[in-house]
Amino acid sequence: MxxxxxxxxxxxxxxxxxxxxxxxxxxxxxxxxxxxxxxxxxxxxxxxxxxxxxxxxxxxxxxxxxxxxxxxxxxxxxxxxxxxxxxxxxxxxxxxxxxxxRTAPPRTKRAEAAADVGNDAKPLRPGLPALDAFPRKLWSRLVAYRARSGDLATLTYPEPSGYGPLRERIATYVGLSRGVECVPEQVFVTNGYRATLELVLRGLATPGDRAWFEEPGYLLARNFLMEAGLRLVPVPVDDEGLDVDAGIALEADARFAFVTPSHQSPLGMTLSLARRMKLLDWASRAGSWIVEDDYDSEFRYVGRPLPALKSLDRDDRVIYCGTFSKVLFPGLRLSYVVAPERAVPRFEQLTKSMNAGSPYLYQAAVADFIAQGHFARHLKRMRALYAERRALLANAIVKAFGERVSIDLPTGGMHLVAIFNARPDGPVDDMAIAARARESGLAVIALSAWYLNARTKPMLRGIVAGFANVGDAAEATRLARMLRRAYDAYDAYDA
CATH class of the missing domain: 1.10.10.10 (Winged helix-like DNA-binding domain superfamily/Winged helix DNA-binding domain)
Structure with missing residues (x-):
């Protein structure tokens, strides 16, 4: 009945x-x-x-x-x-x-929008790898093997600079895949990118130092750097990446330049060779440091992964930063930094005083994961999977929005940017749309939140969305429809 x-x-x-x-x-x-x-x-x-x-x-x-x-x-x-x-x-x-x-669409403040990115596994979260595709059984065996080994290192305080075999594996990996020549002693394992930045700043910065920062740029790093006392100089990016000439005109004597050259965060372009050489030349002449965040360069869908900016560095001015959060899973809390040779003693001293050692168990398991060939095979599978999921989400969004959005498929990475085309009455309020989408359970971020200067012209408006966890075409369609409804809700209120 x-x-x-x-x-x-x-x-x-x-x-x-x-x-x-x-x-x-x-x-x-x-x-x-x-x-x-x-x-x-x-x-x-x-x-x-x-x-x-x-x-x-x-x-x-x-x-x-x-x-x-x-x-x-x-x-x-x-x-x-x-x-x-x-x-x-x-x-x-x-x-x-x-x-x-809730009544009207919230007019979210930029600072609040920048901080409201969360850390869960909600759909479309930028930077979150495909959790459903991670080889959990294999990983569990590796961790269990280390836990049962009886090695006393599992019970003592971890080495502050990082587990020795893992530092060796990282040095070999970045040398072969990214062209970064280094020795294991230059590699320092940290508890995530924020801890990497803290180590770099404590070693090389003083409060009040000026630093170039991409405009728009990685908002989580931006917030931490400002909290740490750096004075950020927003330097515009274009199709060739960071505009070095603009940076020199704005602040020629900046102490740092924070860049994402392989896959600009969030717009996705690659720093051109000419700009790379110009940036390195500036750092050498000014005695400045370049912090290269190579956060997801392993995932490139057109051609082979590009060499790192560090591979061109002849004056040892580039500090190379990588992470396992994007290629494995963020719960590891494992990142690494390749320190300039002259800074190694200072970094060693700081890691001891910071008591920053990462848990031995996970470091040893990652070292085994790399040594046994699982890491290379996992990256190969993920490149193919992400290329497919990237297309699924992009096609679904275009179908749901029509001419309201523009999407240039990224050549790499784990997120895409859907740019809202301006309406006859002016630009779309992407902050309000993103807030509506988050209320519906989506973890997208407004593109305008990634800008440091609210008066930057032109400021693009849109949505930054991760595609790594979009399972199939039906899910992509459902998520795109939810985004469209958030847009329609804003549109109905605004009208």
């Missing part, structure tokens, strides 16, 4: 600034969180609810589609529409209260 329809009464307020379909969504979420609607309950039919609310059927259909996309409802054809039997984690009383209190 079919389950009877729930007698829930939905009320809307036409005086509210939020669209009617958004209000319908809010009412359903609140009812589910409060227990008035339970998993398996049948909800009113489209036509019936439209008549009850005296609104267009299309408005109710838009709300139901959104609730289906977010996992709250399930459509079962002629049987009707039901509350999902596997509700999302967001269906809680707290989230319902937050939803009821």
């Amino acid at each position: 079919p389950k009877p329809e729930n007698t829930l009464t939905i009320a809307i307020d036409r005086r509210e600034s939020s669209p009617i379909y958004q209000q319908i969504c809010e009412r359903f979420k609140a009812a589910i969180a409060a227990g008035h609607l339970k998993p398996g309950d049948r909800v009113p039919a489209l036509r019936g609810l439209a008549m009850q609310l005296n609104t267009a059927r299309g408005t109710v259909e838009m709300a139901y589609d959104m609730l289906v996309d977010e996992g709250y409802l399930q459509m079962r054809g002629a049987a009707g529409t039901f509350v999902s039997s596997s509700l999302p984690a967001s269906a809680t009383l707290a989230s319902a209260r937050k939803t009821r209190e």
Whole structure:
């Protein structure tokens, strides 16, 4: 016997600034969180609810589609529409209260948007590798082997500079794959990129030093550097990457230049050879340091991975930084830095005083992962997988948005940028759209949040979205539709 329809009464307020379909969504979420609607309950039919609310059927259909996309409802054809039997984690009383209190699209401050990137596995999170494709069984065996080995090193304090065999493996790897010539003593293993920056700044910087920073640039590094007391100079990027001439005109005597030359974060271009040589020449003449963040250069889909900027460094002015967070998984908290030879004694001293050693168990497992050939095979599989998922998400977004967005497929990396085309009345507020998308459970970031100077002209508006965890075409379509609904919600309010 079919389950009877729930007698829930939905009320809307036409005086509210939020669209009617958004209000319908809010009412359903609140009812589910409060227990008035339970998993398996049948909800009113489209036509019936439209008549009850005296609104267009299309408005109710838009709300139901959104609730289906977010996992709250399930459509079962002629049987009707039901509350999902596997509700999302967001269906809680707290989230319902937050939803009821929401009115107009939040005009998020730039500082808040830059900090609100989270650290979970929500869909479309930039920089998050394909967690479903990581060889967890193999990894578990490697970790278990080390844990059972009886090595006393597993129980003592780890070496502050890093586990010796892992430093050797990293030195060999960056030499072969990135052209970075170094010895293991120059390699320092850290607890993530933030710890890498802390080591670099404590070793080579003084508060108040000026530093070039890409505009737009990696926002998490930007926030930390500003907190550390550096005075950042936003240097524009173009199709060739960092505009070195502009940097010299802005601050010729800057102490540092922080760059992402292989895959600019977030726009994705590669620093041209001419710009690389000009940047190295500037650093040599000014006695400055270049911090090269080579965060995801392993994933390149057109040609072979490019040599690192460090490979061209003849004056030892480049500090090369890499990470295992993107190529393996971020829970490792393992990154590394190749220090200039003259800075090795200082870095060694600092790692001891910082007590910054990473856990032996994971370092040893990563060293084994590399030594046994698993690392190279994993990278090869991920390049093929990411190339496929990159196309899936890009095609789905273009189909969902049409001429409203422009996407240039990145030649590498794990994220893409969907740039919103300006409307006749001016640029789109990507901050508001990103906030709407995050409320729906997506972890996208507004492109304008990556700009240090709010008055940069021209400032591109769009969405930075990760594609590594998009499982198939159907999921890509669902996520793109959710993004489009966030855009439509902003558009309806703005109109």
